[in-house]
Every structure is written in structure tokens, then in C-alpha cells.
Amino acid sequence: MFIRSERLFLRPAWPEDWAELHVAIDDADVVRNLARAPWPYKAEDAHWFVNRPQDAHHPDFLITLPGAEGARIIGCAGIAPGEQGAVELGYWIARSHWGRGFATEAARAVLSVARSLGQDRIEASHFLDNPASGRVLRKLGFTPTGEHRPRRSAGRGAVVTSVVYEIRLGTATGGDGGDGGAGGSEGEPMRRAA
Structure with missing residues (x-):
């Protein structure tokens, strides 16, 4: 599946994406905001991610930025x-692309796919010390559930408190704007890479 x-x-x-993926995510400030x-x-880890089977009901995508020299990998969403x-x-x-609205734009595209797959309620979360990801979620139309959950962060090697959000796709009205970098809660297919 492809999304423009x-x-x-x-x-x-x-x-063949493993090396470029590795360069994009190999940053402690990115990985510390991911659960898995x-x-x-x-x-x-990059080899594992690009070679694992895809789940048609729970897709994830490399986010690429088209340009004169081809489409470069700048992140992942799913x-x-x-x-x-x-x-x-x-x-x-990737940190070099933070603050330009790419997380919001990519996540909005993924939510449209989720809606087309029949998904109604989607959750997302961010660690307490990553409020930029909460701003992205609110721009997308997510609302806080009021729940704070302990969540294992493989990158930090610790359990960290996360803030939980939800959206009902039948009524989503996501906004637009910038983003603050890495974030979101990570499910199993995004383990180790995204």
C-alpha cells in the first residue's frame, strides 16, 4: 500500500532500505521517545524491521520526502x-526534519488508511517528557483520555509514564500545522524501528 x-x-x-532507515533513526533523541x-x-535492528512481514490490517509505512535526488526516508508511521x-x-x-509538520501530515495520511480499513477508535500516547507529540496528536483531532499509563521504553531501558489519547475516525477533524519530532505510541509491527 502506498500513500501520497x-x-x-x-x-x-x-x-534494501535498511541502511537509509538506520541513518534516519540512529539518534538517541528520536529513539528515547519510542516505546519499542x-x-x-x-x-x-534496521535489517529486522525492513524484512519483517507486513500486517494488512495494521500497516506501517516509511515516510519519504520526494526531492530532486529521489525520495529520502525521514521517518515511519503506522x-x-x-x-x-x-x-x-x-x-x-528524523530530527533534521522536526518542526516542519511532517509528523502531522504523515499521521493524518495513516489515519485515512485506518478509516478505510474499518478502524473506528485509535489510541496514541506519548511519554510525559515529550509534549511535542501531544501537540501533533491534538492537531490530528485526538483527545486525551485522562489516563496516564506506565509504558516500557526499550530505548531508555525503563518504564516511563505515558499520556493516552484517542480519536473516533468517524468524527475526526484533524487540524494542520507543525510537529515536534518523534513520538506516538509504538505497537508490535513498529517494534525496533518505528
């Missing part, structure tokens, strides 16, 4: 099975 948004092209990961990506992020039967949105953007 205003500035971005979202596509599945391919085995390990730190340090190794080449074998939906995944979450806790207690929920479907979760997760995303990250």
Missing part, C-alpha cells in the same frame, strides 16, 4: 495492535 500526501510519499519498507525501538539502534485490543497510532520523524 501533500509533501510526502508513504510506502512499505523494502529490504532499542538504544543503541543497531544495523541488525497503526498496530495495542493494549487491551486497542489499535494504536505510532510515528517518528
Whole structure:
């Protein structure tokens, strides 16, 4: 499955993407905001991510930015099975592309796919010390549930408190604007890379 948004092209990961993916995510400030990506992020983690089977009901995508020299990988976004039967949105953007609205744009595109797959309620979360991700979620139309959950961060090697949000796709009215970088809650298919 492929998605074209205003500035971005979202596509599945391919085995030959491992090195470029590794360069994009190999940043402690990105990985610390993800639940399942390990730190340090190794080449074998990137190999694992690009070679794992895709889940047609819970797709994830490499976020690429088309340009004169081709489409460069700048992040990842997708939906995944979450806790207690929920479907979760997760995303990250390489630090060199923070603050340009790419997380919001990519996540909005993923939510449109989730809606077309029949998903109604989507959850997302961010660690308390990553409020920029909460701003992205609110721009997308997510609302806080009022719940704070302990969540394991593989990159930090610790359990960290996360703020939980939800959206009902039948009534979503996401806004637009910038983003603050990496974030979102990470489900199993996004483990280790996104």
C-alpha cells in the first residue's frame, strides 16, 4: 500500500532500505521517545524491521520526502495492535526534519488508511517528557483520555509514564500545522524501528 500526501510519499519498507532507515533513526533523541525501538539502534535492528512481514490490517509505512535526488526516508508511521485490543497510532520523524509538520501530515495520511480499513477508535500516547507529540496528536483531532499509563521504553531501558489519547475516525477533524519530532505510541509491527 502506498500513500501520497501533500509533501510526502508513504510506502512499505523494502529490504534494501535498511541502511537509509538506520541513518534516519540512529539518534538517541528520536529513539528515547519510542516505546519499542532499542538504544543503541543497531544495523541488525534496521535489517529486522525492513524484512519483517507486513500486517494488512495494521500497516506501517516509511515516510519519504520526494526531492530532486529521489525520495529520502525521514521517518515511519503506522497503526498496530495495542493494549487491551486497542489499535494504536505510532510515528517518528528524523530530527533534521522536526518542526516542519511532517509528523502531522504523515499521521493524518495513516489515519485515512485506518478509516478505510474499518478502524473506528485509535489510541496514541506519548511519554510525559515529550509534549511535542501531544501537540501533533491534538492537531490530528485526538483527545486525551485522562489516563496516564506506565509504558516500557526499550530505548531508555525503563518504564516511563505515558499520556493516552484517542480519536473516533468517524468524527475526526484533524487540524494542520507543525510537529515536534518523534513520538506516538509504538505497537508490535513498529517494534525496533518505528
